[in-house]
Amino acid sequence: MARIRNKKKKPFVKPIIKMQSSVDHITGDKIPNSFVFSRGKLPGPLRQLQVDLRKLMLPFTALKLKEKRRNNLKDFLNVSGPMGVTHFLILSKTDTAPYLRVARTPQGPTLTFKINEYSLAADIAQSQLRPRCPKDLFKNSPLIVLSGFGTGEQHLKLTTIMFQNIFPAIDVNTVNLSSCKRIVLLNYNKETKLIDFRHFSIRLQPVDVSRRIRKFVQNHQVPDLRNLQDVSDFVTKAGYGSESEADDEAATVSLATDLGRVNRASNKSAVKLQEIGPRMTLQLIKVEEGLCSGGVIFNEYGNHVSSKNKKINDEKQENEEDKDGEQEHEEDEEEEQDDVEED
Template sequence: MARFRNKKRKDFVKPVVKKQQPSVDHITGDKIPKSFVFSRGKMPGSLRQLQMDLRKLMLPYTALKLKEKKRNNLKDYLNVAGPMGVTHFLILSKTETAPYLRVARTPQGPTLTFKVHEYSLAVDIAQSQLRPRCPQDLFKNAPLIVLSGFGTGEQHLKLTTIMFQNIFPAIDINTVKLSSCQRIVLLNYNKETKLIDFRHYSIRLQPVGVSRRIRKFVQNHQVPDLRRLQDVSDFVTKAGYGSESEMDDEAATVSLPSDLGRVNRASTKSAVKLQEIGPRMTLQLIKIEEGLCSGGVIFSEYGNGDEKSKQDAREENNEEEEEEEMEET
């Protein structure tokens, strides 16, 4: 008599296919810039957190979970950048005197080197606010870029403007969706101090003349507690909430061409409000190189006889040379 073999049934598991990000904008036809944010050398914990904040800022076209190893050098990142379509590097480093941020265009440069005078992490900014705001879908779209004070006609400022404009995807004002404009990166150049204020904000629209209590009710679809009220009008005009309606300043309001959410309707006025989400930095442009972290120097702040800046540059170059020698050995 034949024997029947009991075979274990194996459930078919469909392979997980990761959705790849587009490399070309389907509207403008331009190549979408992508970035790597990493560090060189030993970094304290606060700068490591700043690195993660910058990665989050550059979403969605960046490697949020980019793995770094001590033996990785610049060539390793460059070899991976080509097949992945990465166009820019943001490199953090630290010397004995100050941290530095380099913004480079791959694969042939140029490279802009900034000295970080001051910085604040995103968590610090959130803790300083009464109502921090960071919704889940805030980082699904790239931020807008706004540059202020760079139109002085100087060559190094023109290069800085071009670099930061190209590091984020371009937008078409005729076809862009308002729902995708949720963040903004602001760079303000001070001519007197030669410092750049780097800020990162979230954008939100609120209908003018509507109290916060009514706005939350419409957005959340929650049934209000009316047990202690005599009339529904008491819910609308309750003391402490009517004063929270948005300002009616004409300079701070816009008329929407289309509906945006449940409370901001087309052809109605809405107040534009910016809320800082971080990180925050104060930068100084000290050097522009032709190549990728190498090559001829197009601009140098060291030419003004600032001995302290020269010393910082020598320390940074010495540390990089020591790292390269250790990597080779």
């Protein structure tokens, strides 16, 4: 019996996975990419924190990175080279506290932070009356703002450089304002030595425009005028917003170009920040030269030990000086006694 072949059947072709470009087509600089993974077993909340950190690092991170227990740090390092990964964010948990390590590949340095407190993105959204998270919010990388790190200490300088390089740099002259939709704020407190890590969404709102007109232009929907006698009632009824939305001169900016249908360069716009999480309170514990190894540049607890040892050494030195002084005094007395006997 003859075998009939299906001529319409097409051969299987393995799809080609296109990697995202690792070089900025405008500035020509290398775009940093990151891996966010964990070492050891994490509880449920820390697992969710890992997911939130991956969303925060979008679009230049592996959102669906699969990790197994048998994977070690060398496995991730071997994959990072061909994929252009420049930074590792590693979560871990001990009996005392969770930790976050931020490392530069392939040779370090590595910064180890103790997570004193943290809140998930879902917790922050649940605490807000009107949480806001548009679909295209994570399409572009966030801006980075550092505050309080300019104290001149070496470990704080390394922290500043690390966080500045973990996100793509922007050119003020060529940046597209529509791509600036998120911001990461890091504030260092000199007294407590803690770092407040916050993640916000940026929203521009035109000044001196009524709320109804603004929503009408943004939503592209025909308003309901059934209960109104004139169109002017629709404009004047809502006023210019509630007292909580009062315009602050310090928060108003003049745009260089038009942004959307509402925010125009000819008018002033108010900058609104809304927290989207995650939120963390970090404490810098250790700075290592290599990738999770090498010489220790800074150790928060080691400094206290060094100070204690220095104090002990100073006390020993003072005791030795006192003993030497007493010995010299005794020798002087013996020489005087010998002189008296000779006389």
